[in-house]
Amino acid sequence: MPKTTYINKEQGILSWLLTGDHKRIAILYLISITFFFFIGGAFAGLIRLELLTPQPDLVSSDTYNKLFTMHGIIMIFLFLVPSVPATLGNFLIPIMVGARDLAFPKINLLSWYLYVVGGCLTLAALVLGGVDTGWTFTTPLSTHYLNTHIVTAATAIFVAGFSSIFTGLNFIVTIHRMRAPGMTWFRIPLFCWSNYAASILMVLGTPVLAITIVLVALERTVGIGIFDPTKGGDPLLFQHLFWFYSHPAVYIMILPGMGVISEVISTFSRKRVFGYTAVAFSSVAIAVFGFFVWAHHMFIMGVSNYSALVFSLLTMLVAVPSAIKTFNWIATLYKGSITFETPMLYAFGFIGLFTIGGLTGVFLGSLGMDIHLTETYFIVAHFHFVMVGGMLMAFLAGIHFWWPKLTGRMYPEGLSKLAAVVTFIGFNLTFLPQFILGYLGMPRRYHAYPPEFQVLNVLSTAGATVLGVGYMLPLLYLGWSLKYGAIAGDNPWQATGLEWQIQSPPLTENFTEIPYMDHEAYDYEWLANKTKHEVTTVG
Amino acid sequence: MDNHAIAQTHDAHAGHHAHLPQHLHHFETEEQQREAASFGMWLFLLTEIMFFGGLFMAYLLYRNWYHDAFVAASNTLSIPLGTANTAVLIGSGFAMALAVWAAEVRKKGLLVIFLIITTLLGMVFLGVKYVEYKEKFELHHVPGANFDISQFVNPPATARDQQHLGVDMARKTEVYFSLYFAMTGMHALHMIIGIVLLCLLIWRAQRGDFSNGYVAPIENFGLYWHFVDIVWLFLFPLLYLINIHPGR
Numbered sequence: 003m004p005k006t007t008y009i010n011k012e013q014g015i016l017s018w019l020l021t022g023d024h025k026r027i028a029i030l031y032l033i034s035i036t037f038f039f040f041i042g043g044a045f046a047g048l049i050r051l052e053l054l055t056p057q058p059d060l061v062s063s064d065t066y067n068k069l070f071t072m073h074g075i076i077m078i079f080l081f082l083v084p085s086v087p088a089t090l091g092n093f094l095i096p097i098m099v100g101a102r103d104l105a106f107p108k109i110n111l112l113s114w115y116l117y118v119v120g121g122c123l124t125l126a127a128l129v130l131g132g133v134d135t136g137w138t139f140t141t142p143l144s145t146h147y148l149n150t151h152i153v154t155a156a157t158a159i160f161v162a163g164f165s166s167i168f169t170g171l172n173f174i175v176t177i178h179r180m181r182a183p184g185m186t187w188f189r190i191p192l193f194c195w196s197n198y199a200a201s202i203l204m205v206l207g208t209p210v211l212a213i214t215i216v217l218v219a220l221e222r223t224v225g226i227g228i229f230d231p232t233k234g235g236d237p238l239l240f241q242h243l244f245w246f247y248s249h250p251a252v253y254i255m256i257l258p259g260m261g262v263i264s265e266v267i268s269t270f271s272r273k274r275v276f277g278y279t280a281v282a283f284s285s286v287a288i289a290v291f292g293f294f295v296w297a298h299h300m301f302i303m304g305v306s307n308y309s310a311l312v313f314s315l316l317t318m319l320v321a322v323p324s325a326i327k328t329f330n331w332i333a334t335l336y337k338g339s340i341t342f343e344t345p346m347l348y349a350f351g352f353i354g355l356f357t358i359g360g361l362t363g364v365f366l367g368s369l370g371m372d373i374h375l376t377e378t379y380f381i382v383a384h385f386h387f388v389m390v391g392g393m394l395m396a397f398l399a400g401i402h403f404w405w406p407k408l409t410g411r412m413y414p415e416g417l418s419k420l421a422a423v424v425t426f427i428g429f430n431l432t433f434l435p436q437f438i439l440g441y442l443g444m445p446r447r448y449h450a451y452p453p454e455f456q457v458l459n460v461l462s463t464a465g466a467t468v469l470g471v472g473y474m475l476p477l478l479y480l481g482w483s484l485k486y487g488a489i490a491g492d493n494p495w496q497a498t499g500l501e502w503q504i505q506s507p508p509l510t511e512n513f514t515e516i517p518y519m520d521h522e523a524y525d526y527e528w529l530a531n532k533t534k535h536e537v538t539t540v541g
Numbered sequence: 542m543d544n545h546a547i548a549q550t551h552d553a554h555a556g557h558h559a560h561l562p563q564h565l566h567h568f569e570t571e572e573q574q575r576e577a578a579s580f581g582m583w584l585f586l587l588t589e590i591m592f593f594g595g596l597f598m599a600y601l602l603y604r605n606w607y608h609d610a611f612v613a614a615s616n617t618l619s620i621p622l623g624t625a626n627t628a629v630l631i632g633s634g635f636a637m638a639l640a641v642w643a644a645e646v647r648k649k650g651l652l653v654i655f656l657i658i659t660t661l662l663g664m665v666f667l668g669v670k671y672v673e674y675k676e677k678f679e680l681h682h683v684p685g686a687n688f689d690i691s692q693f694v695n696p697p698a699t700a701r702d703q704q705h706l707g708v709d710m711a712r713k714t715e716v717y718f719s720l721y722f723a724m725t726g727m728h729a730l731h732m733i734i735g736i737v738l739l740c741l742l743i744w745r746a747q748r749g750d751f752s753n754g755y756v757a758p759i760e761n762f763g764l765y766w767h768f769v770d771i772v773w774l775f776l777f778p779l780l781y782l783i784n785i786h787p788g789r
Contacts, residue, residue, distance in 0.1 A: 103567035209592035225685035226719035
């Protein structure tokens with residue numbers, strides 16, 4: 003292990019809580035989002051437990067409403083949105099573009115504190131008695147009919163939203179202004195491209211959610227009438243404003259994950275990502291198209307036939323750049339020297355599950371199908387395939403892939419492969435039955451169901467148990483590896499990124515000297531020559 | 542020893558070639574630092590546009606739906622006060638532009654004076670806004686339980702607008718006032734945050750923080766302050782002048 007690293011350069015708890023180092027802030031984020039992931043997961047566990055039997059026996063319907071609401075709010079705003087950008091993105095983007103830090107280290111730290119305040123407010127809403135609107139805060143249900151801690155939860159989301167705006171802003175400025183000499187736009191790794199695209203969505207979308215949630219809070223507290231139909235307001239306007247953010251938000255969640263997959267696939271097939279430019283621009287295309295599909299959440303809410311038609315078409319269009327990525331990853335594998343390290347297993351899981359999640363999204367985007375499937379378990383299965391099967395797999399792929407760089411130590415290979423397989427099996431067992439349940443007509447958000455649905459629900463709950471084990475395993479062995487893992491060395495994967503050319507864990511200032519980028523990204527020949535050269539110099 | 546010399550000894554000590562004590566070491570050059578700060582501020586203003594954008598979207602929708610109610614409600618606002626406030630805010634923006642100039646030519650005294658003028662004019666604006674809000678409270682034109690539509694159904698003889706609205710349309714004035722308070726309230730909140738930041742900048746300016754050519758905070762705050770001005774320049778005609786048609 004190197005003597006001086008970003009971890010031991012300064013000691014003491016305050017040196018972490020007041021740090022400006024992007025790598026330390028990434029670690030702070032990693033700890034906090036892991037905490038909230040397991041809280042959100044516990045709610046999911048309780049939901050699945052209640053659905054084990056057709057009768058409502060474990061919790062009351064009110065409690066059940068609170069369970070799925072808190073599960074949604076925590077998983078979306080406190081885990082999925084910051085997951086890859088705030089942890090791996092924070093840690094890696096400055097290093098990948100050859101900079102010493104993000105452009106605004108203090109704003110980066112502020113972003114973490116805002117996240118913590120948002121998290122605490124969510125916990126406060128939870129402890130005070132919970133929220134039961136669903137994570138969508140649908141009006142007038144949220145403004146007039148429910149008497150739970152909606153304003154507290156709204157404030158939490160408002161504050162956490164600013165943390166994500168600041169992260170996005172920092173990434174955009176860093177990628178524009180802080181690239182090392184020779185690091186042209188088409189030499190930055192695809193991970194940076196996809197985080198850049200996600201940042202655009204964060205910066206442009208989140209403020210719209212912020213004002214919407216402020217209006218909901220004002221409507222509850224002082225009684226203004228912008229969404230209130232009894233005063234002439236229009237609840238549908240709330241839906242438009244809410245989904246204007248919340249649909250792009252799913253791309254905020256998935257795009258950084260796609261960036262992880264590009265890095266992992268290239269490294270473990272020892273090939274340049276096929277069609278680098280197409281993959282880079284498809285990220286931007288997803289960000290742009292992503293802003294024009296929101297009304298597909300509103301097909302049964304009374305939008306006009308013509309706008310439904312247009313939004314249906316645009317929804318199908320957004321599948322094109324996602325497909326470009328998938329096909330390019332497969333083309334990258336073609337004739338590559340593929341090895342099956344743990345990150346690669348998760349990446350394969352991502353490609354398969356994301357494809358199913360994406361294609362069922364096209365089902366839901368077509369008007370006729372949507373009328374039948376919307377508000378059923380088909381929807382639940384669809385977005386869990388994208389968010390859990392896709393994004394969480396990508397997050398775990400990334401955590402395993404860069405763990406040696408983050409900590410300087412390797413995770414145990416055998417156990418981690420087992421965990422990847424367990425996660426994959428558990429995931430499919432949980433969510434495949436839900437597609438069938440939804441198609442057969444089981445609605446979402448009810449705590450009781452007709453007895454003929456029980457077999458599939460039991461399968462799903464059994465799968466959730468396996469999935470829970472799959473997520474506990476990495477928590478345990480990654481913790482273990484902090485102390486007992488094998489020393490990783492600078493570049494255990496023989497990968498080409500700049501982050502692999504520096505020591506692990508990195509120095510506080512990342513580079514002793516700012517690098518000059520004289521080759522393309524994913525140039526394995528350059529790496530081979532460099533290694534040969536080093537060997538000859540040493541020899 | 543003046544600031545410049547201190548900066549050089551500091552940097553000689555740190556082994557860097559920077560000239561300003563405010564130069565942050567993760568930036569390669571001062572120019573890069575200044576460009577990054579300015580770019581970051583523009584991006585932040587973009588988020589602000591999206592933030593207000595939601596409100597403008599709502600305004601567009603309801604003004605089309607409830608045009609008569611919007612006209613009647615808009616007529617109860619005081620155009621003289623609104624115009625005066627617009628002038629005050631433009632004056633404040635002008636003082637801010639002069640402050641940026643004073644910082645660039647390194648005139649500390651002028652910089653402090655212009656920042657104080659900017660602050661005072663901002664406070665005048667908020668004072669006038671207070672008078673206007675107070676009148677709305679007295680007339681029960683604030684949305685909520687006490688909202689009163691009688692003035693729009695049966696306008697008093699003193700009212701500028703003598704048009705009688707049906708009860709249904711008159712009730713829609715509450716939507717107008719919801720938007721009026723949400724939009725001008727959000728704008729005022731931005732003014733208050735701006736004034737707090739201005740006080741900080743005045744304190745730092747008289748301490749000499751911006752006397753050595755390091756002007757990024759002044760420039761960037763200037764961008765923010767002008768943005769808040771511009772929002773008002775949209776709010777004023779949209780809220781106050783709905784029924785003013787030049788040339789008619």
